[in-house]
Amino acid sequence: MAGQTLNQKIVQWATGKTGQPVGAGRQCWDLADKALRTSGAKGSADLGPMGTDADYVWGDEIELKDAIPGDVLQYRDFDMTIVTTTETTFDDGYVETKTLTANETHSHHTAIVANNAGGGAITVLEQNYRGKKEHVKANASWWKSATPTPVTSYKRVTRKDNKKTELATVVVSVDITVSGTITAYRPSEK
Numbered sequence: 001m002a003g004q005t006l007n008q009k010i011v012q013w014a015t016g017k018t019g020q021p022v023g024a025g026r027q028c029w030d031l032a033d034k035a036l037r038t039s040g041a042k043g044s045a046d047l048g049p050m051g052t053d054a055d056y057v058w059g060d061e062i063e064l065k066d067a068i069p070g071d072v073l074q075y076r077d078f079d080m081t082i083v084t085t086t087e088t089t090f091d092d093g094y095v096e097t098k099t100l101t102a103n104e105t106h107s108h109h110t111a112i113v114a115n116n117a118g119g120g121a122i123t124v125l126e127q128n129y130r131g132k133k134e135h136v137k138a139n140a141s142w143w144k145s146a147t148p149t150p151v152t153s154y155k156r157v158t159r160k161d162n163k164k165t166e167l168a169t170v171v172v173s174v175d176i177t178v179s180g181t182i183t184a185y186r187p188s189e190k
Contacts, residue, residue, distance in 0.1 A: 007070025009039035041187035058185035078180035120144035
C-alpha cells in the first residue's frame with residue numbers, strides 16, 4: 001500500500017474483503033470503519049456523532065458528483081426505484097412490451113464508493129445492504145434520478161403469440177427515481 005493515496009488504500013482494502021464478513025455483527029458500519037482505520041484514516045467514532053441511528057460522519061463532506069473511490073457514503077431514508085421497459089417490435093408490426101420494477105431502500109446505511117461513473121451512476125462496496133448480514137459485495141446504484149438513453153438492437157426473438165423466432169427491433173428504456181439523502185465524505189488521515 002506504500003505510495004498509494006488514502007482513498008486508494010481504503011478501496012483496495014474493502015475490495016479485498018469481497019465475499020467475506022467484516023466485523024462481528026457484519027453491520028454496514030463495520031466495513032467502512034475497519035477500512036478507514038486499517039488504511040490510516042479517522043473512523044466515524046473519531047468524528048461523531050455515534051449511536052445506532054446516528055448520521056455518521058466519515059471525514060470532510062463533499063458533493064456526490066465529486067465522490068471518488070474510497071469516499072464513504074452515509075444514506076438516510078434512501079429509496080431507489082428502477083423501471084426497465086423492453087418494447088419488442090416485429091417486422092409485421094406486432095409489439096410485445098415487458099416492464100420490470102426493482103426497488104432498493106436504506107433507512108440508515110453506510111457504503112464505500114468503488115466507482116463513480118458520472119451522471120448519478122455509482123458502484124459501492126457494502127455489506128448488510130439488505131439487512132440480512134450479507135457479506136461484502138460491489139453493487140451498482142444511483143445517487144440521483146435519471147433516464148439513461150434507450151438502447152436499441154435488432155435481433156432474433158421468440159414471439160409470445162405464435163412461439164416463432166423472428167427478427168425484431170428491441171428497445172430497452174430505463175427510468176430511475178431516487179429519493180432520500182446520501183451524504184458523501186472524503187476520509188481524512190488520523
